[in-house]
Structure formats: C-alpha cells, structure tokens
Amino acid sequence: MHRITVIGGGLAGLTAAITAAEAGAKVTVHEAHHTLGGRARTAEGPYRTNEGPHALYNGGPHWAWLKQRDLIGPLAPIPPLEAARLRLRHKGVLRRTPPFAMLKLLRPGLPPAPVDTDFLTWATGIAGEEGARGAAHYSAVALFHHDPGALSAAFVQERLRRATKLPPEAHYPVGGWATVVDRMAARAWNLGVRMETLSRVDSLPTDTPVVVATSLDAARRLLADPTLTWTSGRTALIDLAVRTRRGDAFAVSDLDSPGWIERFTAQDRTLAPAGEQLIQGQIPVAPHESKADGVARAETLLDLAFGGWRDRVTWRSEALANGRTGAVDLPGTSWRDRPAIDRGDGVYLAGDQVAAPGVLSEVSFNSALTAVSLALGRNALDLKHA
Ligand SMILES: Cc1cc2nc3c(=O)[nH]c(=O)nc-3n(C[C@H](O)[C@H](O)[C@H](O)COP(=O)(O)OP(=O)(O)OC[C@H]3O[C@@H](n4cnc5c(N)ncnc54)[C@H](O)[C@@H]3O)c2cc1C
Numbered sequence: 001m002h003r004i005t006v007i008g009g010g011l012a013g014l015t016a017a018i019t020a021a022e023a024g025a026k027v028t029v030h031e032a033h034h035t036l037g038g039r040a041r042t043a044e045g046p047y048r049t050n051e052g053p054h055a056l057y058n059g060g061p062h063w064a065w066l067k068q069r070d071l072i073g074p075l076a077p078i079p080p081l082e083a084a085r086l087r088l089r090h091k092g093v094l095r096r097t098p099p100f101a102m103l104k105l106l107r108p109g110l111p112p113a114p115v116d117t118d119f120l121t122w123a124t125g126i127a128g129e130e131g132a133r134g135a136a137h138y139s140a141v142a143l144f145h146h147d148p149g150a151l152s153a154a155f156v157q158e159r160l161r162r163a164t165k166l167p168p169e170a171h172y173p174v175g176g177w178a179t180v181v182d183r184m185a186a187r188a189w190n191l192g193v194r195m196e197t198l199s200r201v202d203s204l205p206t207d208t209p210v211v212v213a214t215s216l217d218a219a220r221r222l223l224a225d226p227t228l229t230w231t232s233g234r235t236a237l238i239d240l241a242v243r244t245r246r247g248d249a250f251a252v253s254d255l256d257s258p259g260w261i262e263r264f265t266a267q268d269r270t271l272a273p274a275g276e277q278l279i280q281g282q283i284p285v286a287p288h289e290s291k292a293d294g295v296a297r298a299e300t301l302l303d304l305a306f307g308g309w310r311d312r313v314t315w316r317s318e319a320l321a322n323g324r325t326g327a328v329d330l331p332g333t334s335w336r337d338r339p340a341i342d343r344g345d346g347v348y349l350a351g352d353q354v355a356a357p358g359v360l361s362e363v364s365f366n367s368a369l370t371a372v373s374l375a376l377g378r379n380a381l382d383l384k385h386a
Helices: 011-022 061-068 100-106 119-142 153-164 177-190 216-223 291-305 361-375 380-384
Strands: 003-007 026-030 086-090 093-095 194-196 210-212 232-243 251-254 260-263 276-284 313-327 347-349
Touching (some): 003 011, 011 061, 011 210, 011 361, 061 361, 086 119, 093 291, 100 119, 100 153, 119 251, 177 194, 210 361, 216 347, 232 291, 260 291, 276 291, 313 361
Parallel strands (some): 003 026, 026 194, 086 251, 210 347
Antiparallel strands (some): 086 093, 251 260
C-alpha cells in the first residue's frame, strides 16, 4: 500500500487526501489550524461570513468531481427578482445594463485572446477603450486584482467569459463553503484518512511522498525555495450586516474601477439572523494603496446601491486579503509558467498559485489531482477519469 503525507487541509489538501485514499493509499493530513478548510472556512456565529470564497463555478472540474461524490450539498439559487437587482456603476451612476461596447467582448465567436498582450490593449482593439475598461473591471469579480487590464489578455478573457456566462456558472452552497469542507472531511474520514489538526509541519517528511497543499508563501518557507513566487491580487474586504430594507441591490459591479459588492443573504437567508442582510464587498487595491482606500471605495458603492445603509448597520468587519486570492498571469505568461507541481524527491505542490489550469480554487483542485497522480506514479488522466 502507498503511503502519502498531505500538508494543509484546505480545498487542495482535502482533494488530494480523498483522491489518494480512493486510489488505495494510506493518507495522513497535517493541518496547522484547529479546523480544516483553510481559506474556505466560514465563520461560526450569527453572521456566516466566508474568509474568502463564495461561488463554486459549475463549469469547473471540481464541480463534477464534488457532485459525483455528493459533496456539494444544497445550493442557494438566486431568486429571479433578486438577480434583476444586479447593478453596474458606470461613469459614476448605477445602471442595469453594461455599456454596449463592452458586449462586443462577450460575443461567442470571438477568437481566443493572446497570452503575450495585455487585456486592455487587446480589448481596446475590439471594443474601444471604454468597453475594454468596463470589461476588465467587471472581470475583477473572478481575479481580485487592482488592474486587470494590465494582465495577460488570455487570462482575463477566460475569467470574463466564465463570470458573464448565462445561465450563470456561480453557485452558492447553503451555509457557505464550510459545509462543503465538512462533507469533504467526512468523506476523507470514511476513506480512512488520518487528519491531524493543530499540526503545523516545519520540515518535510522524507519517509513518504508529500503533497504540500499550503499557500505558495507557506510552501516557499517550508521548502526553503525562494523561487516559489507568483503574482496574486490584493483586495480590501468589507463584511456588513444591515437591517433589511426593500429595494437594496443584489450586487454591484464597479465598471469605473475594479470592485464588487454582493448581498449574499439575497440567495441564502441562513447567513444572517432574520431581519438582517449580509453584504460583502471586495475592492482590489494597488500596492501603494491601503485597506482604508479600498474600504472608502466600497462605501461609495454602498451609498449608491444600499440607501441609508450607514444607519442600518448592525455588525461590520474589515480585512485585507494580500496574495490570498489565487494566481494572476502577467502578459507573456500562463498557468504553465507558474511554479511546477513536481519539485523532485517525492515532493509535489498543490494550491491556487501553481502550474495548473482553472479559475480561482479550481487551480487548487486541478493541482491536487495532478500532485497525487504523480505521487502515486499513475497517469494523471487515469485518476481524473476514475
Ligand atoms: C476574498 C477571496 C474570495 C475568493 N472567492 C472565491 C470564489 O468565489 N470562488 C473560488 O473558487 N475561489 C475563491 N477564492 C479562492 C479560494 O479561496 C482559494 O483558491 C482556495 O480556498 C485555496 O485552497 P487551498 O487549499 O489551495 O489553500 P488554503 O485554503 O490556504 O489551505 C492551505 C492550508 O494549509 C495550512 N497550512 C499552511 N502551512 C502549513 C504548515 N506548515 N503545516 C500544516 N498546515 C499548513 C493552512 O492553515 C491552510 O488550512 C477566494 C479567495 C479569497 C481570499
């Protein structure tokens, strides 16, 4: 029987552990925190905020994999009346529809954008600068970067397509991602995976193959390898509970500068007590900007779309997610150029900033499958189709 050690019990680590155990390996997971889930944790208490993710994209590979194992659980669909309350800020005012030029970038027949050119240059050639900027800023909902127009056109186009698909790809597990994590942990447990929490690993074990399923920052320290770096986003997060008021927007996308605010109780009433709404804003900030700059921009959007919110606030929290929103690819680079999964000597990386395709957490998922198939010496495709 193969033995395998997984370091990190987030989405990547749990995917790796389940995949390896399903293939017959004896698996041990070490998680530094006292609970599993990593960035996919959901806060306990009256306001069920997520540290990070909300949306599971059903076009991604993890969707089919989780569904096949009955790990997604109940979903919270967006009621049509709420979906109709999506607003776009353009030239300082709220609109219901995107600027016409932006739609040119969503045409199904559009050729794949180039890797080597930045998105703004490529998209301006198709839709003019105004349409290109609007599209770049809209795509921030799936890439969390302060200047999406400066990233590789191919990278941004994929996220723009996924984030604007109809019917929408984004699906919301009732109760937040922690519920999916709980199901994954139960599945791992039933497969005999040994899961040790409060178990921070400071040096790599040498007696088994190891999947390092931590953030890339943590992997760099653990492997003492300064080359383990990749670009990511930096975003101010604002979580708010407000007393319910009719007429609040469902979500606001800022087309004037990147930013997104969503009232998650519109689709999932379980996230806040009755009579209150839970709203999260994520406003990407540039390296020279502070969390306060992002929060100030969020407040401007809130003023436009959530009238009287300041007098309705019952709870509030702010944070800065720095380098925690997954990989972004600069012009001339693609996922293939990110740190390789196979580090040699039986060490494999999994996570959302390594060399695997997909959007956001899909990179963690895909890299976990590849890491395990390499660790067990199997063809990656055998496992993916198993
Ligand atoms: C604001 C925000 C919004 C997001 N929105 C979405 C979204 O809507 N959809 C989506 O798909 N993705 C989204 N993401 C991305 C998603 O959260 C991540 O891609 C995913 O959760 C990463 O999972 P992971 O397992 O690779 O890493 P992590 O979740 O970071 O897990 C790594 C684990 O390793 C542990 N660890 C670290 N070092 C050690 C050590 N030395 N020993 C033992 N354990 C260790 C950590 O405690 C952690 O639990 C979002 C992220 C953020 C921050």
